[in-house]
Amino acid sequence: MKSLVRWGAMLGLVGSTLLGTVTSTIAPAIALSEQEIKSKLDNIPVWLITNPQGLPLSRPIPEQNGKKSNGSVTGVYMSKQEAQAFISDLQKVKDKDPKMTQMVKNLQVTPVPLGVIFQQVQKTKNEPNRLLFAFKPVDKEIKGAMNLLKKSGQQVKQFRSVPVFIVRFAPDKSYVPIKLGEKKAEEEVVPLFFSMQDANNLLSQVKPKFPKADIQVVDVDGILNTLQEKNDPWLDKVLFFPNPEARQYIQKLPKKNAPSSAPAKK
16 A cells, blocks of 8 residues: 555645646647556555455356356445445344354455556456456445436436546536646646545636536546547546545555555455
C-alpha cells in the first residue's frame, strides 16, 4: 500500500479545489501504458475478503452454456464497511462442518490498491484458471448514479459496474479540470470521483459561472477501456479521487512501512 501514502498531501483538496479551463495547446498523446494506468489506480484502496494468509475468499465460476470453467471469482469491495458486513453475515450462518466454521471465523478484510487488481487482471486475462474479480460498488453511490441517469432521461433498471462521477461545463462541453499543488508547481488534472457527493461539491463551485454544468455518470470499466485504447490528450490528466471512507482509511495509514502486497495466489 505504499502507493496510497502519496495521497496524503491531496486529501484536503476535495471540495476546496481551484477551477481551471481545458487548454487546447497540449501535445499529442498516445494511449496510456498498463503501468501508467496502474499508477493512476494505485491511489484507490479496495478491499478483499481473505484468510489470514491473504488468500481471497472465492467461489467456482458457474457453468455457461454447458461448459465448465476451472476459474473462480472473488468480490472486490469499494467499501470496507460493506465487506465487513458480508463477513458478519457469513459468521451468523450455522454450518455443521467444523472446518467451514473455522474458515469463516478467520476471514478478514484486506486492503489492496485498485492498481494491483488491474494489473492482476491484465496478467491473467488469457489464463483458463484465472481468478476473476467481481466489483461490489458502494450501495449509496449506485443509488446516486441511478438517480442521475434517470434525471437525464435514460431508462435504466440497474447499474452493473462501479459508478464514476465527472463534472462537465455542460452536457455537450468538456470536463472541468482542477489545479492541485502549490502555485509554483500547480498541476491541472481532470478529477474522476468515486463519490457523488465529492462531484456535487465541485459542481457547486462551477455552477455560478457555468449554469449548464452537470455531472456525467460513467462506469469504471468504460473508463479503463478508454484509458487503454484512446489517444485523447486529456486522458493523461485523469486523476481518480477515492470516496470519503477510503480517504479516512488513507489518513490512518502509517507514513512508513505501509504494506504493499498483492492478493495471495492459490
